[in-house]
Amino acid sequence: MEASPAASAWSSVNSGIVLSLAAVLWTVVWNSLQSLQLHHLVGRHLARHARRLAAVVDPYLTVTVAEHDGGRMKRSDAYREVQAYLHRATCDASAGVRHLRAEPAKNPDAFVLSMADREEVADVFRGGVTVWWLAYSTPPREDDAGGGFYWGGRAARADRRFYRLSFLERDRDVVLGEYLPHVRREGRAAMVRNRQRKLFTNLAGDTWGDDGGWCESVWSHVVFEHPKTFDTLAMDPARKKEIMDDLDAFRNGKEYYARVGRAWKRGYLLHGPPGTGKSTMIAAMANYLDYDIYDIELTSVRTNTDLRKLFIETTSKSIIVIEDIDCSLDLTGKRKNKKKKDAAAAAAADAADGDKKGSPPNEEEEKDKEGSKVTLSGVLNFIDGLWSACGGERIIVFTTNHVEKLDPALIRRGRMDKHIEMSYCGFEAFKFLAKVYLGVDAHHLFDAVRSLLRDVDITPADVAENLTPKAAGDNADTCLAELVKELENAKADKAQAKGKAAMAAEEEVDGDGDDDE
Numbered sequence: 373m374e375a376s377p378a379a380s381a382w383s384s385v386n387s388g389i390v391l392s393l394a395a396v397l398w399t400v401v402w403n404s405l406q407s408l409q410l411h412h413l414v415g416r417h418l419a420r421h422a423r424r425l426a427a428v429v430d431p432y433l434t435v436t437v438a439e440h441d442g443g444r445m446k447r448s449d450a451y452r453e454v455q456a457y458l459h460r461a462t463c464d465a466s467a468g469v470r471h472l473r474a475e476p477a478k479n480p481d482a483f484v485l486s487m488a489d490r491e492e493v494a495d496v497f498r499g500g501v502t503v504w505w506l507a508y509s510t511p512p513r514e515d516d517a518g519g520g521f522y523w524g525g526r527a528a529r530a531d532r533r534f535y536r537l538s539f540l541e542r543d544r545d546v547v548l549g550e551y552l553p554h555v556r557r558e559g560r561a562a563m564v565r566n567r568q569r570k571l572f573t574n575l576a577g578d579t580w581g582d583d584g585g586w587c588e589s590v591w592s593h594v595v596f597e598h599p600k601t602f603d604t605l606a607m608d609p610a611r612k613k614e615i616m617d618d619l620d621a622f623r624n625g626k627e628y629y630a631r632v633g634r635a636w637k638r639g640y641l642l643h644g645p646p647g648t649g650k651s652t653m654i655a656a657m658a659n660y661l662d663y664d665i666y667d668i669e670l671t672s673v674r675t676n677t678d679l680r681k682l683f684i685e686t687t688s689k690s691i692i693v694i695e696d697i698d699c700s701l702d703l704t705g706k707r708k709n710k711k712k713k714d715a716a717a718a719a720a721a722d723a724a725d726g727d728k729k730g731s732p733p734n735e736e737e738e739k740d741k742e743g744s745k746v747t748l749s750g751v752l753n754f755i756d757g758l759w760s761a762c763g764g765e766r767i768i769v770f771t772t773n774h775v776e777k778l779d780p781a782l783i784r785r786g787r788m789d790k791h792i793e794m795s796y797c798g799f800e801a802f803k804f805l806a807k808v809y810l811g812v813d814a815h816h817l818f819d820a821v822r823s824l825l826r827d828v829d830i831t832p833a834d835v836a837e838n839l840t841p842k843a844a845g846d847n848a849d850t851c852l853a854e855l856v857k858e859l860e861n862a863k864a865d866k867a868q869a870k871g872k873a874a875m876a877a878e879e880e881v882d883g884d885g886d887d888d889e
């Protein structure tokens with residue numbers, strides 16, 4: 373392995389003494405020129421020679437990665453990736469790091485360890501290129517502390533932390549062209565492995581954002597720990613497999629999306645009656661892919677610009693969810709325009725009448741003005757990936773109980789690529805639930821359940837509720853008997869309702885007949 377920059381400085385004292393003296397002499401001359409304001413004259417020409425001389429005296433180049441770039445509060449991604457990349461080397465006894473920094477970790481009992489200031493580790497790339505990473509920090513700049521002014525906030529008042537990478541000049545191309553991208557890639561992978569998944573929700577909040585700009589909607593998060601997985605989601609096994617294969621294809625589709633020139637995103641529309649497992653499916657997807665969830669409450673987003681900002685702030689490997697899209701928003705642009713036209717026509721009529729001139733706007737109109745101004749086209753832009761310049765894999769999921777109410781533009785393929793109907797519980801889904809909840813594969817009541825499920829619509833949520841033991845003595849027999857009873861009652865209710873409807877129809881026909889006479 374090559375000597376580190378520090379070690380090398382010692383060993384090269386003898387051989388480099390003449391060059392060092394020349395360098396010192398050069399520095400003195402250069403400083404004098406600077407102090408006499410002559411350096412501009414000597415300028416570029418000498419600077420070129422100075423760089424050559426420096427390369428002879430000190431053949432090391434450096435790259436510095438700062439924790440906060442441009443005074444932002446948010447830590448730079450590159451810094452976090454380097455930190456994650458160096459984590460293993462930092463903890464490896466043979467690397468000789470003696471002083472560590474500890475930050476809170478995912479596991480409440482553990483710490484994330486990194487090198488303390490002035491510690492250095494060596495790394496060997498491709499068996500031949502040795503580099504050195506040094507951690508150091510500097511005190512905050514005077515102007516950063518900012519007398520309580522918001523910019524940079526707490527981050528600006530803390531020490532400024534850096535990693536400095538040193539390497540030999542001869543390895544310049546390999547380090548800059550291959551090693552650094554390798555570090556970022558590996559660092560990102562390590563972060564994904566260690567990260568704690570999060571569930572983000574947007575809040576309407578007038579506040580300063582990370583970028584120092586004024587935000588009217590901000591993300592707030594909690595740790596995402598939903599127990600539901602595809603293993604416990606009841607649905608037809610073939611359909612479940614189809615969805616899992618689709619997710620796999622998406623996850624592994626980076627090259628495919630790049631080749632066809634599309635943003636790496638996929639839209640899923642989950643539709644079906646309440647309690648059929650749409651929200652549960654989203655949790656299972658997130659657990660399967662190991663993604664974060666961004667749950668957008670559209671009614672708290674005031675404008676299309678805010679929606680765009682929220683979207684830009686989402687990170688890669690995430691599922692962006694809009695639940696009950698039909699209720700969240702007046703997405704029917706055409707109808708809204710029509711309503712406006714109708715209102716305008718009515719206003720014109722009123723004005724013509726003259727009796728309502730100058731009347732105050734009604735309450736509903738006022739509310740409209742105050743509320744969300746997110747429009748259908750705002751949402752369409754958002755889905756179309758116009759804002760995916762930030763790159764990375766994102767899944768967008770809409771859920772609705774009323775697919776027929778949605779504007780066709782919103783759910784066409786290419787926007788919502790896959791439509792998944794979550795329906796009432798069939799026999800396959802029931803068998804699955806019986807296995808999960810009661811641990812039974814077969815039972816003499818299964819036949820009765822099978823035939824009742826053909827006649828009755830019951831949600832997986834209701835079946836699951838019936839199959840959950842509630843008292844001490846409850847077991848498979850009692851729970852299944854309970855379910856059969858509920859299904860029989862539902863069947864009887866349905867028959868009764870049907871009978872009533874038929875009678876009402878008959879009466880109507882009779883009534884019509886009487887009128888005719």
Ligand SMILES: Nc1ncnc2c1ncn2[C@@H]1O[C@H](COP(=O)(O)OP(=O)(O)OP(=O)(O)O)[C@@H](O)[C@H]1O
Nearest residue numbers: 604605606607645646647648649650651652832833
């Ligand atoms: N297919 C299913 N498999 C397993 N459990 C389910 C399934 N569907 C529903 N459940 C259970 O029922 C409950 C309600 O389901 P969920 O919230 O996913 O329904 P939903 O379709 O999102 O309803 P809504 O339209 O009202 O939002 C959950 O607690 C879940 O555990």
Ligand SMILES: [Mg+2]
Nearest residue numbers: 650651652695
């Ligand atoms: Mg739901």
